[in-house]
Amino acid sequence: MPHDDVRKKSKKRDHILQAAERLFLQKGLRAVTIEQIVREAGVSKATLYNHFPDKRQIAESVLDHIADSVLQNLEQIVEQGKRGRLTQELFLSLFDMNRYDHFLQSGFGMELLQDYPDTMRSYSERWAGRILPVFRELIRMAKIDGIVRMDVDPDVLIVYTLSVKRAFQDNPHVPANMSLKDFSQKFYDLYLNGVMEKDGRRPEEV
Numbered sequence: 001m002p003h004d005d006v007r008k009k010s011k012k013r014d015h016i017l018q019a020a021e022r023l024f025l026q027k028g029l030r031a032v033t034i035e036q037i038v039r040e041a042g043v044s045k046a047t048l049y050n051h052f053p054d055k056r057q058i059a060e061s062v063l064d065h066i067a068d069s070v071l072q073n074l075e076q077i078v079e080q081g082k083r084g085r086l087t088q089e090l091f092l093s094l095f096d097m098n099r100y101d102h103f104l105q106s107g108f109g110m111e112l113l114q115d116y117p118d119t120m121r122s123y124s125e126r127w128a129g130r131i132l133p134v135f136r137e138l139i140r141m142a143k144i145d146g147i148v149r150m151d152v153d154p155d156v157l158i159v160y161t162l163s164v165k166r167a168f169q170d171n172p173h174v175p176a177n178m179s180l181k182d183f184s185q186k187f188y189d190l191y192l193n194g195v196m197e198k199d200g201r202r203p204e205e206v
Contacts, residue, residue, distance in 0.1 A: 013051045016037065016047075016048055016051060019041035019042075020032070020041070020059075020061075020062050024062055024108040025103065026106070029055075037055075037058065056116065056119070059108075059112060067127055071134065073094065073099070074094060074138065077090055077093065077094055077138065078138050086142055086144075086147065088147050091138070091142050095188040097181050097184050100181075132154075132158055139152065161191070
């Protein structure tokens with residue numbers, strides 16, 4: 001295929017994904033139709049199906065793009081830390097759920113978890129393989145700069161994170177009115193701060 005044709009094909013695919021991401025994050029996964037994506041992207045239905053067999057494949061590709069942006073954010077934090085000193089503020093910014101509002105506040109993430117649980121499980125495992133090396137490096141730097149305890153094992157943190165995230169998907173005891181953002185924020189609060197008083201005293205003794 002000539003180079004110009006490849007570039008045009010890639011550009012049309014990008015237009016479709018950008019349009020789908022906008023719509024998914026605005027309306028949620030279930031409310032968006034192929035017809036709406038086609039209209040938003042300014043392409044024909046035949047062009048869309050030339051790139052993606054169905055809406056599920058589009059959703060998975062959109063999720064790939066969102067995950068890439070999270071990984072890039074992590075890589076940027078590591079790079080900033082390497083250029084100077086990793087600060088607690090910089091380290092904690094990775095866990096600030098407001099940075100991911102566009103994803104967590106939409107129905108897209110929740111509906112992906114509910115409608116495609118097998119896809120989400122395999123995706124989480126695959127994505128963990130990409131993020132682990134960068135996360136290990138971040139924890140190594142955080143230990144050196146006195147932000148994280150020296151005995152913390154980054155692999156255990158990853159397993160813990162994935163296990164608790166799955167609990168949100170599979171556990172019927174999670175309150176029905178709890179959003180993905182609320183759950184994530186509460187989870188990372190426990191993740192970073194634990195459940196015990198910092199100095200071991202009872203609240204009435206403080």
